[in-house]
Amino acid sequence: MASSLKSKRKYHVFLSFRGEDIRNNFLGHLYRALDQKGIYTYVDSKELRKGEQIDLALMKAIEESQIAIIVFSKDYASSWWCLEELVKIIDCKKERDLMVFPLFYKVEPRELRTPRPSNRDAMVKHESKYGKDSKVKRWEKALSDASYLSGWPLKDGDEAELIQKIVTEISTHLNRTLLHVAMHPVGIHSPMVTLKSMLNLESDDDVLMVGLWGQGGIGKTTLAKAVYNDIYNRFENSCFLMNVREVSKDCKDLVTLQEKLLFEILALKERLVVSNVDRGINLIQERLCHKKVLLILDDVNDLYQLHALVGEGKWLHNGSRIIVTTRDNHLLTCLGIDQDHVYKVRELNYNDARELFSKHAFPTHQNFMIRTDLVDRVLNHAKGLPLALEVLGSFLHGRRDYEWESALDDISTAPKKGINDVLKISYDGLEPKVKEIFLHIACLFKGWNSEYVKKVLDSCDLKAVIGLQILMERSLIKIEFGNIRMHDLIQLMGMDIVNQESDDPRRRSRLWQYDDENCAVKAILLEPPEPTEKCISPDAFTKMRMLRLLILHNIHDSVEGPICLPNGLRWFEWTGCACQIPEFSSIPKKLVGLNMREFNITEVIKQFKDFQNLKYINFSHCKSLVRMPDLSCTPNLEELDLRNCKDLVEAHKSIAYLNKLQVLNLEECSELSVFPNKLQSKNLRVLNLKNCTKFERFPDIPHELKALKELFLERTPIKGLPTSIENLVSLEYNCESLQNYGDSTTIHDFVRRGLTMADISSRYEVRFTLMHTHAHAHMHIDVDYTLDSVRGWILQ
Template sequence: MSLLPSTSSSISRRKYDVFLSFRGEDTRKNFTDHLYDALKRSGIVTFRDDPKLDAGEEIASELFKAIQQSWCSVIVFSETYAFSGWCLEELVEIVKQKNKKGHKVFPIFYNVDPSELRKQKGKVEQAFVEHEWRYKEDKILRWRNALTQVADIKGWHLNDGHESEFIGDIVRKISVKLCQMCPVVHDKLVGISSRLEELYSKIEIGEDDVRIFGICGMGGIGKTTLARVVYDQMSSHFEGKGFIADVREVSDKFGLVSLQKQLLFQILSDEGFNFFNVHEGNAIISHRLSHKKVLVVIDDVDNEQHLKCLVGRRDWFGLGSRIIVTTRDEHLLQSYRVDDVYKPTTLNDNDALRLFNLKAFDSETVPEKVFIELSKHVVKYASGLPLALEVLGSFLCGREAAQWKSAIKRLEKDSNKEILDRLRISFDGLEEREKNIFLDIACFFNGEEKAFVMKVFDGCEFFPDIGIDVLIKKSLLTVNKNNKLWMHNLLQEMGRKIVREKSIEEPGKRCRLWEEKDVYHVLTKNTATEGIEGMIIDSKRESKKMLSLNVNTLSKMKKLRLLKVLCLSNCDDLKYLSNELRLLDWTGYPLRFLPPSFQPDNLVALLLPYSRIEQLWKGNAPLYKLKVLNLKGSQNLIKTPDFTTTPNLEILILEGCIRISDVDPSIGVLSRLELLNLRGCKSLRNLPTKIGGCKCLKTIDLSGCHRVGNLPKNLQQVEFLEELDLSETDIEKPPSFIFQFKYLKVLSLNRRKGPSSKLGTNLPSFFQVFQRGSIESMPLMLHSLSGLTSLTSLKLKDCNLCEGDILCDISCLSSLTFLDLSGNNFVSIPSSLALLSKLQYVGFSNCKELRLLPELTSTEAVNLDGFASLELVPNPSKVCNSEGFPWFMGLHCYRLAENFNVLKWLRRRFKHHAISRKKFDVVMPGSEIPSDS
């Protein structure tokens, strides 16, 4: 990382760090004395006046000079502070330095109320009454103004608290501020402020304990640079210091003893240590440094032995010492029980561009227009990695635009060697299985769901539970908030380069193929070898060349574990697939059957979405390792397979398989099945009666299964169900047991618009006209909702619900955050809806009869689209009261738009969000836009 201080944050060293202003007779012998000692112990140079001066009437000139030579003032406002003309004169000078020279001021309100100081009431008022008898009016006015200004500054308040804790907090915060303001000698550093603030808050140099602290991240992210800045800024607060750089490299070349001697020399400036083994070094370090407050940085550690011989135990160092360790391996820090870890992030786009420009143009801006877009290309490639930005910026510095364009094109083909070599250090230290996991992710699985990839790797016997954790701890991989694997694009490129280097000229000799041109070469030239373990075929760009699978080509790939085919239709003679396949992912598989010679014993995931397959296999193919089966959109599939040979199946997706009328009853043996997706299976008549055997089911999706009219009773045995979607089925009265699933989080009972299938086919059209003059289905029959204690989402759209159909016990759904009641026929909503304290979204769109909204004080988003009849909202703030609500849809609510209260509410919202700068959406019909005044 590279970090740039702003000019205002850098100061020249002053004589004092802190000037203490206080009333001697109030606090000199107690609070102020303890505070002074604590500041001194933390290495903060503090000025405190001579106690002999207390009796003097006039402030000494030395005190003015001390204020001017201090970086900040700490003012202890005690009960009688304002009675001292001396203190008030100090205060005037402090304010003068603050306003003219940026002198920092930190007030402490020691058992006094800041408002009394600001308003000059109580004892402060008494003090000024006395002063007015003795001093001139202009001096009194200066004192009053100074007191008011300082009392307005945010400070520390002590009211009957523990003074030791209070003082510790003050010292820590002043230490952090001082470190941030110290001069930084490093030039061209970008993005320092936020990182240093977070770092210092963790390090807490004001405390008297010994702390070990880690800075961890991928290669090139700036760990060493950041540690160096912290070291330079903090070292003056310690009795000794040492920065042991490049520990990994030095240890390999010269051994651990040389590092121990370097540590002792840097701290003690003594070259006379004559020892020859690590154990002697340990003894000397612990003896000589155990009473010394030191700051030590151990840089680029990759082995626990480095920590054992340089850090040892905390009692090796004196109280107040701080040890900072930089490493790529988070597990190393965890196993050594460090106190805290800081993980630098990549630079944001603006800082990345600034850093690159500084290296390429020696300026934060691009001097010539022609380089603007070129610079953005390079910055995008670097993805915020400081190492890449610095290396590429320096490489392109002084070159012409044509050379820039050439270099950028070359980067697309072959990444910069210096960057990738630095990144490769972490890869080279991996075990063989971890290397395979890393390369598979780099070539095939970057951005994929972690859970799915773990299943595949488990089938490859890569032991992914520990392997992926190792990669994460070594900063080679992360898992994002959506639980997807994410690898920095330069790490991905490094992994792919490692694969290419196995055979630069002939891709058929590599172990993994992912680039279209390489795959095209191998398949058309028939250069495949047995060493190929993974391949992606995507012929969309090469479609004009009519890429086809040659039977001889695939037959050579005996070790093929992973095959992903994204676009390939010309493979009529496919007769062979490797029996080593763990993943077969073929979108639009064009054949009716899998090759008869294929023995899928090792298959973990079979993904054939939108295929033409009619039957997976004939007979009982052994598929004991199969965990994922996805046949989504395979419209020729006539029946599901016999599941007795797939007992470990966890995910079954048959969505859109419109010809399937029944699910094989053997599904009951799938005791590990977690997800069953039958969405849009229009011919499906029911679920098999043995579905209760799927004890681990968490998700069932039957939405769009129009012919399914009931659920088997033994479904109630699936007690851990979390999601159930019965939308647009023919179920008019859901069985009571589904309202007793205590782990259910999502329940969708949305209906189709228009007549039900039963009414529509069995009754004449004139009998279908109900009391509201429109064709309606029978209303959904709801049971008590009180058993759904975990429910977070309830969808009841177009269920023909009328007055009283929404049960009052809906208030029992204490976890509910999402409720959709759109397209129903009630006139009013139960007031119990207002008791849903966690409700964030509620939908009332197309509820044409509803005339009055309930109070929904916690709701963040409301949809009233098509709410034509709504006339009154007594207090709109009670409909959507959340200050942070982002969304209000009132399209076609013409009568609502005429309501003055609503417009008044909108005006208030405009004002609130204009101040907070938060985004929010309001859609309303009307003839004018509400003003913000």
């Protein structure tokens, strides 16, 4: 990899020259001027060389140099030694990215291509000695190639002035060349290959912008540096602007970045003075529009920074490349970078993570072993985050097993400062309500179903849809298979933010450990791994005026009588152990979500009066519940879940008139026999009556019920659907299966009486799955039918 080759280079400059011509005057002055600037320069001090074999150390010195200066003097070509150096230098330019600058000392560049008499005589002598073989031809080609390179001419001018110019330009090139990538650059080769492919370096058709996106500490800057080192010499000029977010805290600091950009790309002797940001924008547009440059903007967090430095990228000449590293994917979208040109930097795989950690954690001279299980604990904690692997590796460097054990116990509950400071930058840039969402997820909802969490957060007026999207764009969370995922270290950072609110847990905004004392907070999640008995007094929560979320799992209240909840509560969830419906302190109630699944109660009589904001009710798996509560005082109810309420006999008539009800789930309510005769919930989308084995009569469907899309009637004894089924113009499928036990005649009759009564073929096509269970053969035959095919089958 080119960047790794460059990192091993020993010399800044290699000087190639013919000593008899210039050693004691011009060359000596040039060498001293370079040395005074701290430029490490290789000069061959040997005057007389014996034998025909060029010194291998000299060849190695060329390979280990960043820049080669070839001083072409009048008798340069007469030295076969100089010509061998020249061939090696030209080869290294092509193969090892060596920068080469010719200095034409009282000769013209064209004289290398069409030699003047002295050079011509020299080449004739070489031919007579070596013959017209490949060696002489290589020398001639190297001379010709070098003559076309950009360099410095010197005829009768001021040598001192030229030397100062050379030193300044060499200094400038060295300043913009290699960047320190990392102490141990592990796992970056494959990402470099992908990123270089995105950059399409062979094309000069347009200016191309590429984004490097990922969470803090993931290695965006490291990767950008490595790519910069690998490709910068393909461009006329280049600039790597580090820490744009940190440097540009106000407009004055942004001016500093503009000045640095102009200084580095224009290779100026001193900085241009930019009076303000707008003046800087004009200068960048005017001065850089003709230059093909490589520009890297590191750690950008605001669109204004990009607009002040590159506009939309059109200020530069075609062929230029701009790489932007950021934690915010939406910022790249706003800049017009399509997702095909956004590279998401990911965590290291296990092998690379182990290698990086080992390089930081284990000294080469360490003569004792660390247990494998302790190393695995660290790797599991860091989960491939390079920053964490480096910080933890350095912290554990040289320590013994017992020290590792003690440290790991602490690390698992409290983040290391070096890691936390980097990760917290992403949190600090969030808007207040998005911060609230982040802290809720870190402390309460990591791993929960995203749709469920949206309901909970929306109940607290937190606008979950856009909030979760922003957190994903900032790489703070991911949603995988419907669940919210968060890196363990980011979660620890969020928990640490809450813990830092106060030394007293009762003054913190969130509580999530089941063995903590009850306190006045915004959110409480108590979820011990096993059912736990807690003594909760009836008024334990009444003074918690800021409490918005209260979630209790596996908590059994040992005190008789219902608990009283604060009026400001938006989401209440008590599952598994509850035996009393809670009461509220005053009206109007603000509760949006109520989840009391698996609680032990037979009926709910009066608790739902004045619940104007209630949207979600879950009484599923309440196997002793006989009667559904009167819900006429919950006009905003959207979802009612009564699954698996085995003893439920009656569905209260109020559900027929809930105009905002969207989901009604009565699956596995095997005793349900009383149901409203008519459904008028015009927004109802899902009606699930699976396995309601005593549900015989399907309700009438008014013309207004147009929203119903999903209707589940599997294993119900319904003998037919009403003619009003033709009103279901939005129905996508009627049921997963309509099962009827009997022979095919009964099924024919069912279809004939149910479907052919409604002439709906002109409105939409319905897909039915009719599952016929043959009573004698015990076979199930599943067939999908469109409406037309069912009709055709009936007519036969």
